Amino acid sequence: MIKIHKKSDKMLILGFVLPALLIYVAFQIIPLMGALVFSVSKWNGLAVSPVKFVGLDNFKILMNDKNFLISLKNMIKMVVFSVAFHTPIALLLAVAINSKCRGHKLFKAIFFVPTIFPLTAVGLMWYFIFMPNGALNLFLKSVNLHQHVVPWLINESTAMNAIISVNIWVGVGFYMVILLAGLATIPDELYEAAQIDGANSIKQFFLITIPMLKPIIGICIVMDIIGSIKVFDLIFAMTEGGPNGLTNLPTTLLYYESFRYDNFGKGSAIGVLLLLLALSLVFLSNFLTGEKRRNK
Amino acid sequence: MKQKQTHHVVITYSFLIFVSLSFIGPMIFTVFSSFKNNNEIFSTPFSIPKIFRVENFIEAWNAANMGTYFFNSIVISVSTVIILIFTASMVSFILSRFNFKFNKYLSVFFLLGMMIPMQSVLVPISYFVGVLNLKNNLVALVLVYVAFSLPFSILVLTGFMKGINNSLIEAAIIDGASFWQVYLKLVLPLSMPAIATVSIFNFLGAWNNVVFPLLFINDNKLKPITLGLLNFNGERGSEYGLLMAAITITVLIPLIIYMLFQEKIEGGLTAGAIKE
Numbered sequence: 001m002i003k004i005h006k007k008s009d010k011m012l013i014l015g016f017v018l019p020a021l022l023i024y025v026a027f028q029i030i031p032l033m034g035a036l037v038f039s040v041s042k043w044n045g046l047a048v049s050p051v052k053f054v055g056l057d058n059f060k061i062l063m064n065d066k067n068f069l070i071s072l073k074n075m076i077k078m079v080v081f082s083v084a085f086h087t088p089i090a091l092l093l094a095v096a097i098n099s100k101c102r103g104h105k106l107f108k109a110i111f112f113v114p115t116i117f118p119l120t121a122v123g124l125m126w127y128f129i130f131m132p133n134g135a136l137n138l139f140l141k142s143v144n145l146h147q148h149v150v151p152w153l154i155n156e157s158t159a160m161n162a163i164i165s166v167n168i169w170v171g172v173g174f175y176m177v178i179l180l181a182g183l184a185t186i187p188d189e190l191y192e193a194a195q196i197d198g199a200n201s202i203k204q205f206f207l208i209t210i211p212m213l214k215p216i217i218g219i220c221i222v223m224d225i226i227g228s229i230k231v232f233d234l235i236f237a238m239t240e241g242g243p244n245g246l247t248n249l250p251t252t253l254l255y256y257e258s259f260r261y262d263n264f265g266k267g268s269a270i271g272v273l274l275l276l277l278a279l280s281l282v283f284l285s286n287f288l289t290g291e292k293r294r295n296k
Numbered sequence: 297m298k299q300k301q302t303h304h305v306v307i308t309y310s311f312l313i314f315v316s317l318s319f320i321g322p323m324i325f326t327v328f329s330s331f332k333n334n335n336e337i338f339s340t341p342f343s344i345p346k347i348f349r350v351e352n353f354i355e356a357w358n359a360a361n362m363g364t365y366f367f368n369s370i371v372i373s374v375s376t377v378i379i380l381i382f383t384a385s386m387v388s389f390i391l392s393r394f395n396f397k398f399n400k401y402l403s404v405f406f407l408l409g410m411m412i413p414m415q416s417v418l419v420p421i422s423y424f425v426g427v428l429n430l431k432n433n434l435v436a437l438v439l440v441y442v443a444f445s446l447p448f449s450i451l452v453l454t455g456f457m458k459g460i461n462n463s464l465i466e467a468a469i470i471d472g473a474s475f476w477q478v479y480l481k482l483v484l485p486l487s488m489p490a491i492a493t494v495s496i497f498n499f500l501g502a503w504n505n506v507v508f509p510l511l512f513i514n515d516n517k518l519k520p521i522t523l524g525l526l527n528f529n530g531e532r533g534s535e536y537g538l539l540m541a542a543i544t545i546t547v548l549i550p551l552i553i554y555m556l557f558q559e560k561i562e563g564g565l566t567a568g569a570i571k572e
Contacts, residue, residue, distance in 0.1 A: 002466070003395045012475050016390045017402065020383035020446055027421065027443035028409050034420025093315060096308045109558070110316045114323075116554055116561065118504040120522045121546040124529055125326050128536065135325050138341045169318070174565070181566035201304065230413050233506050237526065251415045258419050259511070271416035278413045 038268035058269035071248040075229060078164055078249065082228040085168045087220045090175035095209065098183045112173035119170065123237025126166045127153065153239050159247045163238055167231055175220045182216035222285040226278060250274055330540035337536050352541040360538060362545050364517060365524030372434055372520055373502040376441040377495045384446055384494065385487065388453035389479050393465065409447035414507060422511040432515045440508050445498040452567065456490035457483060493564035496557050500550055521546050
């Protein structure tokens with residue numbers, strides 16, 4: 001570390017920091033403050049109409065808003081199913097690929113590539129698979145499963161599940177790559193010793209792999225929770241929140257409330273709730289992983 | 297023992313092949329369909345196209361504006377990466393090398409941004425961009441992308457720069473090199489691996505984003521490809537072959553980037569995940 005004393009050096013440092021600082025403050029910190037202000041205001045987005053202070057009214061309205069409660073329920077469902085499927089599937093795939101079987105690089109690429117595609121493209125791709133006469137139903141008909149043919153994204157009971165399954169599909173590769181990096185850190189000697197002691201692969205998986213990967217599995221779960229809360233593009237491309245607003249998440253409801261119905265205060269209040277949720281999850285995860293570090 | 301080994305291999309392969317079918321299936325279906333017309337999509341949905349109707353791609357590119365959207369996305373993503381790399385690396389150079397009163401606070405201040413969900417600030421950002429009269433202006437879009445990419449980029453670059461040998465930099469300063477020279481001729485070239493990772497990530501981030509263009513851009517000539525795709529779906533969504541061609545065009549750049557920089561992408565991802 002180089003110490004700074006001279007005034008001219010201080011000016012230079014300022015010059016190096018300023019461009020980033022200005023952009024960051026202008027487009028992230030000031031809007032963040034703005035979100036707090038808007039969330040306690042009533043405003044319809046028109047420059048001519050005043051921004052009226054209404055205290056916590058927006059939050060009270062949300063607590064009794066049927067659509068918001070549906071979106072919360074959907075969010076919880078999204079989080080629970082994503083966590084329940086992402087890491088277990090990703091872990092099995094990572095272990096299989098880590099065995100360096102023939103073609104393991106190709107398999108890895110196949111599972112990973114969807115995670116870097118634009119979610120609008122992924123959403124539309126699946127929209128056409130779930131369409132009433134889309135690929136899924138054509139496939140079901142071709143194998144004589146006519147009774148299972150459903151208009152997936154229009155049907156109220158299947159629409160949210162369809163979106164959740166696409167979210168699971170698109171994210172598995174991401175967690176697989178992270179778990180693969182974790183697997184690479186487990187020393188081979190552990191497995192060799194276990195083999196000599198006569199432990200079969202299933203035992204090795206539960207007695208070595210899982211315990212050694214625990215911290216990384218923890219990271220995956222936290223990232224998954226935070227990621228599932230932020231899902232937006234998929235719903236936007238697949239259902240736009242329909243049918244009857246039943247597939248909205250707080251993120252999409254925020255968008256529709258603000259930019260389709262011009263309830264900027266209500267939209268911002270959802271934004272502030274999302275922010276609080278994200279912050280508390282980050283602190284919780286830091287607390288948990290910090291605890292682990294201290295125990296070591 | 298041998299018997300058991302083959303047993304394992306069979307299970308591993310069956311599992312991998314089963315899952316990869318569910319991954320490749322939808323992608324292949326999309327690509328196959330992009331060469332078909334509506335009739336063929338519904339009568340022979342899963343077969344290889346008999347005639348490769350390249351005209352789907354040509355029409356999507358020309359008549360449906362995908363070409364324009366594609367180039368807008370290139371312009372937006374490249375400018376984002378260039379501005380980001382300069383601003384982020386300059387701050388990181390200072391944060392990683394110099395000891396001054398506010399160093400710690402500044403680092404934490406920048407890191408805070410990683411916790412702010414994009415959606416939380418949609419309303420105020422849209423409001424400010426409106427007030428500044430920057431709607432339908434790619435500059436605003438690029439600056440917003442830079443702002444949202446700064447925290448992670450600064451984290452990665454500062455971490456990397458801390459590892460650069462101090463004696464190199466001190467020697468240069470003793471030899472009379474200015475900060476600017478040290479930064480441009482020493483720190484920046486030495487940080488290339490980290491800069492590459494940050495560039496690829498944020499290029500993809502800018503390419504894939506749709507929510508900010510949704511708020512800022514309604515001029516068809518300025519739309520990026522993600523928004524253009526949604527637009528296309530709204531206008532001509534019943535021409536499935538064309539739409540599949542448009543989807544294929546949209547995912548092409550991320551696919552190429554992955555094939556070129558596979559290790560960088562995966563390495564950056566794990567670095568990001570573990571650091572958080």
